Amino acid sequence: MFSHFDGRPARALCSAAALSLISGAALAETPGGTVTLMNWLGGQEAELFDDLIAGFEAAHPGIEIETVEVTTSGDQRGGIRAALMGGQQPDLIVNTWPSFRDELARAGILRDLSGSYAAHGWDGLVSESWKAASSSGGTVYGLPYTYGFRSGIWYAPARLEAAGIAGFPADWESFLASFPAIEAAGYPQPLALPAKIWAHAEPFESLLLRTGGGETVSKLAAHEIPWTAGPVAAALSKYGEMLRAGCCGAASTSLATEWNDAIDAVTVNDRSAYVQEGMWTNAIASNQYDLIPGKDYALAPFPALDAGHDSAAMVDAKEILATSVGPNPEAADLFLDYLVQAPGANMIAQAGFTVPSSAVDTSLYSPLLAGAAEMVSGHEVQFVLGDMLPGGLADEYRVSLQRFISDPSEENVMPVLEAIEAAAGRAY
Amino acid sequence: MSCANSSGGLGAMARTAAAEPARRRPLPDWGAAMVLLAPMALFFGVSVLYPLADTVRLSFHELRGLGGASWVGLGNYAALAQDPVFLATLWRTLAFTLSVTAISVGIGWTVGLLCAFAPRQTAPFRLMIFATFGISEAVSGFIWIGIFRPDSSGLLNGLLGLAGLGELAQPWLGSPGTAMAALIAAASWSAVGLPLLLTFAAVQTIPKSVLEAAYIDGAKPLATMWHIMMPLSLPGVRVAVFINLVTALRAFDIIFVLTGGGPARSTETVGFFMYRVSMTEFNLGYGAATTVVLLLAVMAVSLPAVIQRTKGAR
Structure with missing residues (x-):
């Protein structure tokens, strides 16, 4: 009996077993x-x-x-x-x-x-x-x-033109100088600042990036430098300069403005010339309102401050x-x-x-x-500062900036930063 | 044998006869009450008592984010007692609660009494006012956002402009004083329907003979309202005061939608503080301690009313 055994059935069995193992392995590898x-x-x-x-x-x-x-x-x-x-x-x-x-x-x-x-x-x-x-x-x-x-400003070219401004102001001084001109053209809130909940931190963060660079922002996010540090105070001081120059109309208007209302003010409601928010502005303007990018609205980098970080991007x-x-x-x-x-x-x-x-x-x-x-x-x-902060601190940071918008005086810079620093002391 | 059998049979019959009344005896009252209450008690235990006990337990722990909990005893309560933001919130909650209750009950009571003089003619009017009670606080918040918009597209500012009072137009939600006033107005609007309904219902229960006697005695409508309708509608008003106090005390939705607690926390009440601490800061132990404090406040308001209502029950 065994003399007739030529090994083919055994090989076939082995092959079948091997195939089943291989296919099983293959199946196991296919998630x-x-x-x-x-x-x-x-x-x-x-x-x-x-x-x-x-x-x-x-x-x-x-x-x-x-x-x-x-x-x-x-x-x-x-x-x-x-x-x-x-x-x-x-x-x-x-x-x-x-x-x-x-x-x-x-x-x-x-x-x-x-x-x-x-x-x-x-x-x-x-x-x-x-x-x-x-x-x-x-x-x-x-x-x-x-x-x-996130460190760009959306603007309505037609409104700058109406104010006699040729193109987006690329430097800080001409940016500040544009506010009275835009206001005179009939827009009492040249930059729609949505300070009701959170988006009012955007200009401050761009100013911090322009004055202190990404390293300062990172260190601040990790609380390796205090909120009362020089570059942070310099950035908030610049924010105060912008507010005092009449960027955003009455503080109460900003504090009652939601992020979406601010976008509408520049895109469809003909109330403001500038708004600083993220790339969702583009999606809303082009997809929801059917506006033409470049013509109806445009994007420019935050004005240069000549402090060595003008090309840095948030x-x-x-x-x-x-x-x-x-x-x-x-x-x-x-x-x-x-x-x-x-x-x-x-x-x-x-x-x-x-x-x-x-x-x-x-x-x-x-x-x-x-x-x-x-x-x-x-x-x-550099990543957005607000998103890098612990939840409790992010809230105190935005509330403190709301208080600063209500009183953007030079004297209020340190009290606001001290309040954030106190919250940072509890948050880490 | 047969006697024995017979006696055995009698004994069995006697035992059966003795057992029968026992089987037929109805459940005592307390037993029936327990059986009937069991499903509700189980539901109440799972949905209220257990979460409540867990919240109280959590309030004795430090638990931030997704980290582990550590026992801090009364630490959270001690911190709350020293937290200037929370203490300011307590005073603000008191002012908000009393204002909303006083305004809503005051308006509801007055309108309810006036409507009682012409019940049929004022039915659509009552229905319109009561409808606000059926609108959720969140929806109500969105309605009032439209009214208080900062520019002329806001209904209030638009109306002021049309009335030649454009100089009074302002961003109502953008400064602390006007934002709180706006919030109180919006919350009162939602709450005015209940006192109106309860007052009107209470006045309907006044016996006609009493009102007729007043009329025969020469009482004018105002005197009838003051001396008869107002005192006799008080039971309904008391219920409305109690419900509106508790509702305003734990208000959250309308604040969240209308002001977000701002500007700069100026409209933050205990209910909103609790949400912010628990869900934004995810400081769960501290948030739980706030919840317990709010619960005690609600109980302090509710207990006298519950005791008073229970005393009258048979």
Whole structure:
């Protein structure tokens, strides 16, 4: 019996076993299942995520992205914390606050992505500086997918023209001198300053960047220098100069103005010539109001102060953090990979947002968006100060600046900074 | 044997007869009450008592962000007692609560009494005023944002302009004094419907004979209102005062939407302070201590009313 055994059945069995092992391994290596994404974004940014998820799921039929929407008003971090403490275990979290990333990392919720950067080749697509911007304590936990230029001023060219101003004032003195001219042209609030909740910190942060540079901002965010330090006082003093020059009309008007009302004042309501807010202004003006960038509205860098940091740029960024509590890290990495590669990056660019990935086709940017990217690219870049501060301090910082807007005198500079410093002493 | 059987049978019958009344005996009152109350007690325990106990427990801990909790005993309460922002908030809450209650009950009571003179003709009017009670505070806040907009697009500033009083137009929510007044006006508007309804209902229960006797005695409408309708509508007004006090004391939604606690915290009440500390600063232990203080304040206001209402119950 055994003499007739030529080994073929055994080889066939072995082959079958090997094949099943290989295919089993292959199946194990193909991630599938559900990836949970915790997202708090609304409006056009939420719609962008819907498109990205649809594109990803079409490219990866075995994976489904389930979105957990955190719907808190005001500071979204409270809602995210509450959801996490309530037992949510997302694989990915959309984030924009470096201080919140630090907090999540300290709580052991985040997953080190350095292996994923190497394995998926993200190192070749995302620069070291962007990688560092998604890191806490030297460990990279997130992947930035969009960024925004925040030290720019949006303006209505027609209103400057009506005031007899040829082009956006590029230096500080001509910027200050433009306020009375714009007011005389019939705009009592030349710069719409939305100080009701938070956006009134933008000019101060740009002034701090222009006077002290990115290093000062970083040190202040980490409380390595006090709020009463010279460069900080100099920046607030400049803010006072701007307010006293009549930039923003009555303080009570600014303190009653919301961020969206300020954008409307420049874009559709014919009330102001300038507003300083983030890149969402572009999305609102072009997509919601159908205005023509460059003609109806334009963007210029914050005026130069000639203190050695005039090309420095303030940015915000949104990243997706990977968690250690989510059950599906491999599939989560595939979604991150989709965002950083050309299909996802181009979809983000087409929606009107600038993208840190080098895989993006920059010809998809509008001229205004390309200009904003140019203002960031190759320059000293600093993250928005307010988003780097611990929650309690950020609140006190904005309230103290509201008090300064009510009394922008030189004598009020140090009392305001001392109040913030006292809060900083409790916050770290 | 048969006797034995028979006696056994009788004994069994006797035992059965003795057992039957026991089976048929109805549950004592307290037992029935417990059975009927059990589902509600369970629901109350899970949804109110447990969170409340956990909040009190948390108030004795330091818990910031997503870090671990550490026992601080009465530390949070001691810090609250020394926190100038919280203390200012307490006074502001008192002023806000008393103002909203006085204005809403005052207007509601007066209008309710006046409406009682012509119930049928004033029905649509009463319905319109009471409708504000059904509008959520958040929605009400958005309505009042439209009224108080800082420029001429705001309804109030627009009306002032049309009336030739344009110089009085101002950003109502942009300075501390006017922002608090605006907030009190908005909160009172929402709260005026309940006292109106309760006053009107109380006046309807006044026996006609009393009003007729007053008429025969020559009482004028104002005297009838002052000497008869006002005193006899007091039970309804007391309920309205109690409900409006508690509602104003724990106000949050309308402040969040209308002023965000600003400018520079000038309209921040205890309810908003609690939210800011807990959800913005995520200082959960401190926020829990604030919650307990607010709860004690609400209980201090509620208990006399509850005791008084219970005394009258049979």
